[in-house]
Amino acid sequence: MSQQQPHARSNRRPLSRAHRLRAAALIVLPLVTACGGGDHDKPAAGGRTAKPSGSAAPAAGVVAPAKAEVIAALTGCKVKIRTEADELREGVCHTKKGDYLITTFPEERLKETWLESAGVYGGRYLVGMRWVVSAKPEMLEPLRAKLGGTVRELKGIGPSANAS
Template structure:
């Protein structure tokens, strides 16, 4: 078994832990399309922040909350962007050449419409000194 297949099998096994078959049945096929078409699917009007050949990025807000929606020209560019961004934490809904970034609840709600895979960024909750309020 190759390492990629083994990793995939472990991820699938872990994803099934504590979740019934009904949870996976509710996730639609992963959406594709332009930033505007993805935004329309989740009922947000994108506020463009970056409109370049390699990446298009917009701020979005819908009934589920605020999130960033980005599309990429290449799979490699997308993966490099995600790998760099994950250092800052957060939750990422990843599709083919697109990503949505927001809090856990927003990302899971978007997944119900866009499909995709959820990835988590670095956990910074236990780092540094405690803050008093």
């Protein structure tokens, strides 16, 4: 009689409905947007992406890699991973100045898909190569000084807060 092998993902917690929807969006959005034709995301000469204006690397000239634990350590925090999926890892950092989320992706295209999905909600995010930090707007610049990356403003949908 053969023994059944344990499932490879047995150490992962089941995803909540919201996380399953987010994962589904990561799968569906590339299919929906695949017909869009721009070359705006192609790397510049030398295989590096062009640096948007207003972005700055930290003083050490290093940009954080796409590993939540390393990003957290660079900001002086010990991250608590709350989502582990094939498409992303998400961890939370609790600090005296405020809490923030670190989301990392195995591929750059998955990060861009996540940002497109988050665009519905709007807000500002610190974005690097295969990672995104979600924090209060006043925390983003200090975090950028430590991690590098670019602060990106996502417009959101629906009525404006200034509408009468």
